[in-house]
Amino acid sequence: MERNEKIMMASDYQNSAHPAILAAMAASNEKAMPGYGTDEICAQAKEHIRRACDCRHAEVEFLAGGTQTNAVVIGALLKPYQGVIAADSGHVSVHEAGAIEHTGHKVLPLQGKCGKISAAQIEACMQEYEQDDNHDHIVMPGMVYLSQPTEFGTLYSRKELEEISAVCHRYHLPLYVDGARLAYALAAEENDVALSDLARLCDVFYIGGTKCGAFIGEAVVIPDPHLIPHFFTIIKQDGALLAKGWLLGIQFDELFKDDLYMHIGKNAVQYADQIKQELVKDGYSLYFDSPTNQIFFVIANDKLETLGQKAVYSYMEKYDETHAVIRFATSWSTAKEDVDKLCQIIRETR
C-alpha cells in the first residue's frame, strides 16, 4: 500500500473509491450496457435508495458532482424571476464560481449560525418580502437550500428540519437539501435525521457519493416524482447526463444494496472526534464544535508552517492578525495510523 509522506487530511475527496465499488466496477467491465442510465443496475440502485428512504415512488437520478447537481436542481425548481434562500456560508453562495447566477438566479443569503439558518429566519425573510410594497421589483424567494451536514460540519436536528419544512410549505417554497457529506451526518452520534426524514420533509435532496465512498456521483431524490417534469432532459441540457450512466448506478448499487452508506462514515466521525480531543487537550480552540468529519480550529500563524511540513490541511480564513482558521477532514478512507500520526504532529506543534 503506497502512502504519501505527509499526512493528507485536507479534504474528504482525496481518495478514489471504496474497495467494494472498485470491485463492482471491475466485475462489470466487460458487460455491454444500454446508455444514459436506462440499464438494470441503475434501476436496481434506484430501488435500493427508494427503500432506504422509505419512499417508494421517488424519482432518483444520478449526477456526477455537487456543484453540477446544485445548479441543475436549483435551475429546475426556480421560475426565472425567483432566487434561492441559503445560508451566507452555503456552498451555492460562495464556492461555486457563480454557477447558480449562471443559471440566471440570485442567491438570497441569510446570516448563518455555524452554517445553519432557522425556520424563523426564513419566515422573517418571507414576511419582509410580502410586506414590501415594491416586492414586484425585487427577486422573489422561490426555494430554500440547506446542506446537511453544513459546510462547517454542523447538523440540523429533526426538529429544526421539521420547522423549516413547515415554513417552506406554508410559503410554497420547495426545500432542497445538499447532502454532499450526508454519510457523515448519518454516522454522527447526535444525528436524529434519517434518510426517511429527509424524504418526508424535503422536496428534493441529494445523497452525496463523491465524498462518501464513490469515485464520483450524487443521487438526487425527488420524493414526489411529478415535481420536476422532464428532469431527464434538463440534466441532458445542462451537460450533466453521462452516456455511461451505469457507472453511477454500479456505485450507488454498491453503497445501498447492503446499507454500506449507512455506516461508511462511522470511522471518519470517530477519528474526527479523536483529533478534536487532541486539539483541545493541546490548547487549540475549535472554531465550530462540529459533530461530523470536519474539524475547524484556530492556530497561530507561526505554527502554520511547521504544521504544513508534516500535514496537509485546508486554509479557511484569517482569524485575527496573528491567527488563522484551518480545517482537517477525515473520510471513509482515513486510516487509523494516519490519525494517530496526525495527533502526534499536533502534540509536537503545541
Add this chain to the structure above:
Amino acid sequence: MERNEKIMMASDYQNSAHPAILAAMAASNEKAMPGYGTDEICAQAKEHIRRACDCRHAEVEFLAGGTQTNAVVIGALLKPYQGVIAADSGHVSVHEAGAIEHTGHKVLPLQGKCGKISAAQIEACMQEYEQDDNHDHIVMPGMVYLSQPTEFGTLYSRKELEEISAVCHRYHLPLYVDGARLAYALAAEENDVALSDLARLCDVFYIGGTKCGAFIGEAVVIPDPHLIPHFFTIIKQDGALLAKGWLLGIQFDELFKDDLYMHIGKNAVQYADQIKQELVKDGYSLYFDSPTNQIFFVIANDKLETLGQKAVYSYMEKYDETHAVIRFATSWSTAKEDVDKLCQIIRETR
C-alpha cells in the same frame, strides 16, 4: 466473461473501460490525491497529450462528457451576440437538448454533405453576413464547429481542414473540432489528419475518451494557452469540474503514455468494414460509406423486427414508406466473435 445474449452493436459507448485503464485506476485507489486536477498524474497525462499533438504549450483540460464539453467550450469562445456555425447534422445542432442555446447562443446550421461542411460554405455564410445591410440585427457567426469523424462517421481530409482553417482565420472565427470518436478517425485507413494537424489547424479541439476506451472523459486541447483566460473557473461555473480530477488524468495518462489511443480504434474500423462488406454482399444499401466505426444502412421495415430479435441496433430515421435507416457501431471493445455472429445474422435476414 459474461456476454449479453443479443449481439449489442448499437453504440460505441456500451462498455466501461479498457482493461489497462481499469488496472491503473485499481492501482491508484489507495493513494490520497490533491483535488480538482492539480495532481501529478493529470500533469503527466497533459504532457503526454501535448507530445502526441506536437504542441508543447497547449492548455489541456479534462471534462466528463461530450455535450458538457461542447457547451463549455462554445460558451467560453463566443461573445454573447455570436452564434456557432455547424453542420445541420452536427451534435450541437440536434442532439444536445438545446445545451448550446441554454448558454445563450444560436446554432447557425449549414446544410451538410454526409455530415460535413466545406470551406466554401463557411465563406459564403460570412459573405452573406457581411453584405447584409442589416447584419447588426442578426446573430454574428462567431466560431465554427466540426466533428471528426462526423456524426455519420465520415472524415475531413487534411486538405479540407486546411481550407476550413484558412477561411476561419481570415474571418477571425475560432475553429473547434469535436473529437468524441477521434480514435476511430486516427485508425481509419483513409485518414490523413494527425493530432498534430488538429493542433496546427484548430483553435480548440477535444480528444474523446468516453467512446474510445475510457470510462468517461474528454481532453480539451487549446494550442494557444492564452486563448481562453480563466478556463478553469469557467469549467467550475458550468458544474463541469470534478473534485477528483485525477480520475480523468489516470485514464488519459493510460491512453497516451504508450500511444494506446493511436491504435485503440484499429479493430473497430476493421470490424466495421467486415460488417459493411457483408451488408453490401447481402444486397443492403449503405446510407453513407463511412470509413470509421459507424455503419449506416437501409433496411426494409419488415426485416427490422427479425433483426432486432438477434441484434441491438440504433434506429436513425425513416427512409421511405417501407424502409428505415439504422446504425451499427463497433468500438474498441467489440469482440471478433460478435462481429462474426452479426454477419451471420445479417445473412439470415437477407
Add this chain to the structure above:
Amino acid sequence: MERNEKIMMASDYQNSAHPAILAAMAASNEKAMPGYGTDEICAQAKEHIRRACDCRHAEVEFLAGGTQTNAVVIGALLKPYQGVIAADSGHVSVHEAGAIEHTGHKVLPLQGKCGKISAAQIEACMQEYEQDDNHDHIVMPGMVYLSQPTEFGTLYSRKELEEISAVCHRYHLPLYVDGARLAYALAAEENDVALSDLARLCDVFYIGGTKCGAFIGEAVVIPDPHLIPHFFTIIKQDGALLAKGWLLGIQFDELFKDDLYMHIGKNAVQYADQIKQELVKDGYSLYFDSPTNQIFFVIANDKLETLGQKAVYSYMEKYDETHAVIRFATSWSTAKEDVDKLCQIIRETR
C-alpha cells in the same frame, strides 16, 4: 409641413405618432402620475383593449418594442428545456440578433410558405418529436409563434388560425401571435380574423403600436390572466418595465377609446394596393401578393440605383444574378401625394 426630398417608403416605423396621440401626451404633460403603469389611464386603456377583444378578464401589459416583447413573452411561456416553433422567416428566427437564444431557448424553424406555417406542419413536427426514440435528448417544442400579418405581409385566415389553435391545444403548445403590424391586418379587405378571434384562439398575442400610430409601445394580451404568474416581475427583470408606464397607457387609450386602431391602417392598405397595381401595370413581378401594407417585388439590378435616387426602399435579398427583391411599406402616416409621386417614379423607371 416639412417633407423629405426623396419619397421615403422603406418602412412603417418612419413617423413618430398619430396627431391624436401627440395631443393626448401634450394634454397630460403637467399631470403628476404614479409609476410603473399603476395609473388610471393605463387601467382605462387596458379596459378598452379588453372590450375591443371581447375578452373581459384578459391581462394586458404594455411594453416598449417588438423584439423586447417577443423575448419577454417567449421567455415567460417556455420551460428551460423547450423551444419555440416558428416559420423560418419569422422575426424571432432571423431578425432579433439572437434575442430568443439569449433567453436560453432554441427557435425551431418550419419552412414557411409566403411567411406562413400550417397546422399540418405543426402536427407533423410534434409527431416527429414524439415518435423519436431519443426525444429526451432533443429540444422539446414548447409553444408556437406566428405573426399576423407575417413578415411578408400575408395573413392567416380565421380557418387557418382555428386549425393551428386546435393542434396547439391538442399538444399543449401555447399559441403566441406577434401583431407588430396588426392594424394593417385588421384593415385588409381579405382579413376575417378579428381581435376577438385572436383572443379566442391564442394564449398570448400582442397588438403592435410602434408601427401602427403610436410613438412606441406594444400591448400584450393574455386572455387567461392566470397563464403567466408574476408577469409584471418578469417584465421588470427583463429591463422592459418603463417607470413612466402612463406614456404607453395614453397611447393605447387613444388608439382604442374610439376604435382608432380598427381603421388606422385603412389608407395604408389602399395605398399599398395602388402601388402594387402600378408595379404590375409597369411589368414588375410581385414577390408575394400580400394584402396588407408591405409590397415585395422583383427589380432589375440596373434599375435599383435610378429608383434609389428618388425613393427610399428596403433591400430584401438577391433574386438572381441580375435581379433583387425590394420592399416598399406604406403606413398610417403615408400621404396620398407621396403615393402618387412614387407611382410616377415607378412609371419612370419602367
Add this chain to the structure above:
Amino acid sequence: MERNEKIMMASDYQNSAHPAILAAMAASNEKAMPGYGTDEICAQAKEHIRRACDCRHAEVEFLAGGTQTNAVVIGALLKPYQGVIAADSGHVSVHEAGAIEHTGHKVLPLQGKCGKISAAQIEACMQEYEQDDNHDHIVMPGMVYLSQPTEFGTLYSRKELEEISAVCHRYHLPLYVDGARLAYALAAEENDVALSDLARLCDVFYIGGTKCGAFIGEAVVIPDPHLIPHFFTIIKQDGALLAKGWLLGIQFDELFKDDLYMHIGKNAVQYADQIKQELVKDGYSLYFDSPTNQIFFVIANDKLETLGQKAVYSYMEKYDETHAVIRFATSWSTAKEDVDKLCQIIRETR
C-alpha cells in the same frame, strides 16, 4: 393646468417631460426618419453630449430605461465568470428584480456608507480575492458599479472618484457609473464632479433622462469607443433597441444643445433643501443628509397616516417599532407652490 389634490412628492419620475422636449417632439412629428438611431438628430445629440463631456471620440448610445441600461452595460462588460462589485444598497443589488443575475452574473455587494463605497473597500475586496487560495472556485470581481447620486441621494466627490478610478485601473476593473439622477448631482452645491470628470474617470457611465426632464431615455457614454465591440447588436439582442431611435435623440438633443441638462435640476435641489430645513425645524431627524433631490427622514408611525392623507411619499423601511423611514423627492417638474404646501403640511403634522 390640472393638479392632483394631494401633494405628489413620492418620486422624481412622476411627470412626463420638460416643455421644450414636448415641443421638439411635436415639431418633428410629421418628418419621416430612418430607423434605429441612424438619423441626424441622434447624431447631433451625441455630438452635443461628447462636447458636454469634453470627450470627442466617445461612443454614445440611447436606451429606454435604467434597469435595462444597467443590465445591458453590465452584461456587455463582464466575462461569464465575473461579477459586479456594488454597494449593498445599489440599484443593481436590490431593486431590479434580479435583472443582473438574469444575465448570468453575481452582484458582489460591499457594505455602503450612506449608499457609497470607497476605494479602500474595493481594494480590500480585490486583495481578498487574489489572496484566496481557492479563488478559481469563486466569482471573479469583474467591474465596479457606482451610482451618482447614490440611491440615498449622496454624492461621490471628485477625489473619491479619482481614488476609486485608480484602484479600478490597477485591478483592471471597468468602472461604471449609473447616473439615473445625474442632473441633480450636477445641480448640487457641494458637487465637484463634472461630466468631463466622469468621462475621464469612468469606463462607462450613463446620463439619466427619465428622471431628469425627458419622457424616457438614458444616454450611455463610453469614452473609449473601442471598449465594447458590437454594442449596437448587444442592445438589439437585449430587446433594448428602439425602432424609432430618433425619439430618444430628440430628447437628448434638447437637453444638451443649450446645456439645459446642466441646470434642469437646480430648482429641485433648492426645493429639497427647503423641505429638509422645514423637517429639521419641526423636529424630524433626517436619515441621510443628502445634498441632492431626495429627502429621507424618520417619522413616527402614528403620523404616517395623517401625512399620507395630504401628501404622497415613498415608504422606505421600518426604523424601529414606532418609527419609519420615508422619502420625498423633488424633481425638475416640482412647483414652488407644492413645496410651500408640503412645508405647511409638515408643520401641521409636527
